[in-house]
Amino acid sequence: MRSRLGDVRANASKRGVDAFLVTDIKNIRYLSGFTGSSACIIVAENAGIFLTDSRYTEVAREEARGFTVKEYSKALNLNAAVAAEVKSRGITTLGFEANHLPYETFAKLKKTLGHVRLKPLTGMVSDIRARKDAEEITLIRKSAGLLDRGFEAACAMLRSGAIEKEVAWGVESFLRRTGADAFAFEPIIASGPRGALPHGKASDKKIKKGELVVVDMGVLLNGYNSDETRTYCIGRAGLKQKKIFDAVLTAQMRAIEKIRPGAAAKDVDLAARGCIEKAGFGKHFGHGTGHGVGLDVHEAPIIGPYSKDILEDGMVVTIEPGVYIHGFGGVRIEDMVHVVRGGAEIITKTPRGLICL
Amino acid sequence: MRSRLGDVRANASKRGVDAFLVTDIKNIRYLSGFTGSSACIIVAENAGIFLTDSRYTEVAREEARGFTVKEYSKALNLNAAVAAEVKSRGITTLGFEANHLPYETFAKLKKTLGHVRLKPLTGMVSDIRARKDAEEITLIRKSAGLLDRGFEAACAMLRSGAIEKEVAWGVESFLRRTGADAFAFEPIIASGPRGALPHGKASDKKIKKGELVVVDMGVLLNGYNSDETRTYCIGRAGLKQKKIFDAVLTAQMRAIEKIRPGAAAKDVDLAARGCIEKAGFGKHFGHGTGHGVGLDVHEAPIIGPYSKDILEDGMVVTIEPGVYIHGFGGVRIEDMVHVVRGGAEIITKTPRGLICL
Numbered sequence: 001m002r003s004r005l006g007d008v009r010a011n012a013s014k015r016g017v018d019a020f021l022v023t024d025i026k027n028i029r030y031l032s033g034f035t036g037s038s039a040c041i042i043v044a045e046n047a048g049i050f051l052t053d054s055r056y057t058e059v060a061r062e063e064a065r066g067f068t069v070k071e072y073s074k075a076l077n078l079n080a081a082v083a084a085e086v087k088s089r090g091i092t093t094l095g096f097e098a099n100h101l102p103y104e105t106f107a108k109l110k111k112t113l114g115h116v117r118l119k120p121l122t123g124m125v126s127d128i129r130a131r132k133d134a135e136e137i138t139l140i141r142k143s144a145g146l147l148d149r150g151f152e153a154a155c156a157m158l159r160s161g162a163i164e165k166e167v168a169w170g171v172e173s174f175l176r177r178t179g180a181d182a183f184a185f186e187p188i189i190a191s192g193p194r195g196a197l198p199h200g201k202a203s204d205k206k207i208k209k210g211e212l213v214v215v216d217m218g219v220l221l222n223g224y225n226s227d228e229t230r231t232y233c234i235g236r237a238g239l240k241q242k243k244i245f246d247a248v249l250t251a252q253m254r255a256i257e258k259i260r261p262g263a264a265a266k267d268v269d270l271a272a273r274g275c276i277e278k279a280g281f282g283k284h285f286g287h288g289t290g291h292g293v294g295l296d297v298h299e300a301p302i303i304g305p306y307s308k309d310i311l312e313d314g315m316v317v318t319i320e321p322g323v324y325i326h327g328f329g330g331v332r333i334e335d336m337v338h339v340v341r342g343g344a345e346i347i348t349k350t351p352r353g354l355i356c357l
Numbered sequence: 358m359r360s361r362l363g364d365v366r367a368n369a370s371k372r373g374v375d376a377f378l379v380t381d382i383k384n385i386r387y388l389s390g391f392t393g394s395s396a397c398i399i400v401a402e403n404a405g406i407f408l409t410d411s412r413y414t415e416v417a418r419e420e421a422r423g424f425t426v427k428e429y430s431k432a433l434n435l436n437a438a439v440a441a442e443v444k445s446r447g448i449t450t451l452g453f454e455a456n457h458l459p460y461e462t463f464a465k466l467k468k469t470l471g472h473v474r475l476k477p478l479t480g481m482v483s484d485i486r487a488r489k490d491a492e493e494i495t496l497i498r499k500s501a502g503l504l505d506r507g508f509e510a511a512c513a514m515l516r517s518g519a520i521e522k523e524v525a526w527g528v529e530s531f532l533r534r535t536g537a538d539a540f541a542f543e544p545i546i547a548s549g550p551r552g553a554l555p556h557g558k559a560s561d562k563k564i565k566k567g568e569l570v571v572v573d574m575g576v577l578l579n580g581y582n583s584d585e586t587r588t589y590c591i592g593r594a595g596l597k598q599k600k601i602f603d604a605v606l607t608a609q610m611r612a613i614e615k616i617r618p619g620a621a622a623k624d625v626d627l628a629a630r631g632c633i634e635k636a637g638f639g640k641h642f643g644h645g646t647g648h649g650v651g652l653d654v655h656e657a658p659i660i661g662p663y664s665k666d667i668l669e670d671g672m673v674v675t676i677e678p679g680v681y682i683h684g685f686g687g688v689r690i691e692d693m694v695h696v697v698r699g700g701a702e703i704i705t706k707t708p709r710g711l712i713c714l
Contacts, residue, residue: 037556054555054644055554056556098459098464099459099460099461102457103455103456103458103460107455122461173530173533176529176530177526196415197416199394286410286411287411287412
């Protein structure tokens, strides 16, 4: 935590602010260890000030070691509490999280702070979070390892006649009993034509023989998310199904081969996209190829055609190309990949070939 | 949905804007029925424009009836898509959700929109959402009815030797099998001294004889949340435990008695707070008395000492005073109350007296 705070201070100094106001709750957790849902942090040169309300004061004193924990009430609201700290510490330029702080809070803070300059900043913490440290990699591996067991459980439940939602609940209850804190997001179990919805949440639909089933799940464990997708076939796969599956799997492999520190994220995307276009399904792959995963299911970097991100040692990203054909169905294959000096290490371990159940 | 859109248009016209940009996903659901996680809406005088990305286009066309659904891509990003609509429709003043839109999106939009005036507005949708219509009340009653069954299940599991987390999982799996979409929030099961943490999430602690246990849970069903708290005693309650419990229960009853359309929310809070102060526990009740519940677990109005809200016919609020004593434990009793012409109708039905298990 101390080195994370040090990195934020270095960023603050580079960006010309005396102090930095952190309002994104995941960034707060990352910097302090706080697991509650309402707080803000001021990272000043010589102090870390942790502001929260009475519901969380005790928890914050326990968890946010190294911070000065102060309680604000509805009378002395958050806004006033921040202003009091800023003024008493002689801070003249306060950076804030521009992609998180709502306009209204900004406007109120500006009014309260008077002559103090408020500077919108982005990426101050997310750039640091994108590169995972050893402790985080261990937690992410645990989360992904548990998720792999969830895919084994799903395999055992997917069959002709099963209801998508019942499979989802079966897997969730297995994962929760096995230690998961929660699903990382509402699971996608999309069979047959529903597979054409890239975010087809598990529904009351009955799974039928001959259908492809896209299963996209994640586990939240100790604050860290995992994210993985497999596509199964119920019974024997037809020619078109196999052709699409092969195109997506090849695309995924090509993208993973491109991964190394220094690679442009958009080139990784292009590797997948090029494959799918070559196979004739270009217009059926509408989303980006991947995203960072950690305390958030979706975080920096972005792996897509318009991304300016460069991959760095320690990043953890998903690689998840897909093909979605209206009325027919879809295929997506997604793994979590650790960017390492040698290239890429695949974290999720569930077999990737077409499994016919 | 049509009347909801009409109400927003009336608000827009009152606030002097030609069109209103909705970015809060729950407000989007409220106005359109869309259940996905990424979209925005422009409510113009003669049109409702629904912008989303390729993952959700099909779902939006299905769910957001009456809207013109348009897809944006990462190339034509959301910002550009909004600007294109605003310009092509000759909109000169665009309102936006000031307490939701991040500063950065505002700044980018302002740049892209050129001469179009951007006007920060608050409460445009939340004020309408605060008063529930008949359909919503039915959904909220269903959610609360299911939650009541969850409290019965909890009663059956709470005993000396049980682990807080295991009770939480037992209740959750019961509720999910019985039809709940999810818990509305991480359940609070806080026994003994942990009860002094108003948000003491279920932990690995073993529940012991003689302890008070605060159980605060909610159910999400068909998009609507419920929220309820009971405090139990494991074995016979001691004098101090009884005294605190009685103070909280009396405070809750006094607050509920104050509820009627036209009442000031702060007077409802004061009724509860006064009781607890009189019983000598004033400094141990740090949070507000309640909040609205609906598509969000916490929404308008606020029932607290600094609230300016006035209760109106159709609102649904929680009344949840509590007493938290460091090292000793806590008591909170929370019900959902429907504000009706005659006064108050309590929606949650679990018995409120001290149950010794």
